[in-house]
Amino acid sequence: MASSSSNNNASANNRSRYLMRTLPTHCSCNLRLARRISWTERNPGRRFLVCPRPSSHPQRCDDFFWIDGELYNDWYKHTMHRMYVSMSSQEREVFEDDAHNHQMEIALAVMEERVARMVDEFQTAKSQMWLLGGRCVGS
Ligand SMILES: [Zn+2]
Numbered sequence: 001m002a003s004s005s006s007n008n009n010a011s012a013n014n015r016s017r018y019l020m021r022t023l024p025t026h027c028s029c030n031l032r033l034a035r036r037i038s039w040t041e042r043n044p045g046r047r048f049l050v051c052p053r054p055s056s057h058p059q060r061c062d063d064f065f066w067i068d069g070e071l072y073n074d075w076y077k078h079t080m081h082r083m084y085v086s087m088s089s090q091e092r093e094v095f096e097d098d099a100h101n102h103q104m105e106i107a108l109a110v111m112e113e114r115v116a117r118m119v120d121e122f123q124t125a126k127s128q129m130w131l132l133g134g135r136c137v138g139s
Pocket residue numbers: 027028029030031051052053060061062063
């Protein structure tokens with residue numbers, strides 16, 4: 001019991017450390033790392049950085065860094081992979097190019113939703129204050 005809870009804590013710590021760490025910009029050949037997206041069954045849609053040299057290059061280094069953390073669960077992995085398999089090669093290209101923009105759009109949408117909720121809460125609080133104020137004046 002005690003050991004299982006300490007294991008959970010350790011994995012949570014590892015995960016946040018993983019997200020907090022800064023990624024290198026250059027590989028051991030001193031070249032700017034290339035960003036790619038993995039589409040394996042195990043890591044579908046997971047971005048990583050590698051040496052920009054082609055795999056056939058004799059001086060290619062073995063540098064490899066994941067940008068994104070592990071995918072949430074097996075269902076998510078399976079769904080992502082199935083989605084990719086069902087795409088045409090043209091759709092795949094668009095997805096690779098837009099992967100970054102898409103992430104930005106999601107981040108913006110989340111922020112917009114948060115702001116909208118704050119405005120709503122503010123309006124509600126304001127109208128409640130008006131009601132309270134009115135009641136005080138009335139009585
Ligand atoms: Zn390299």
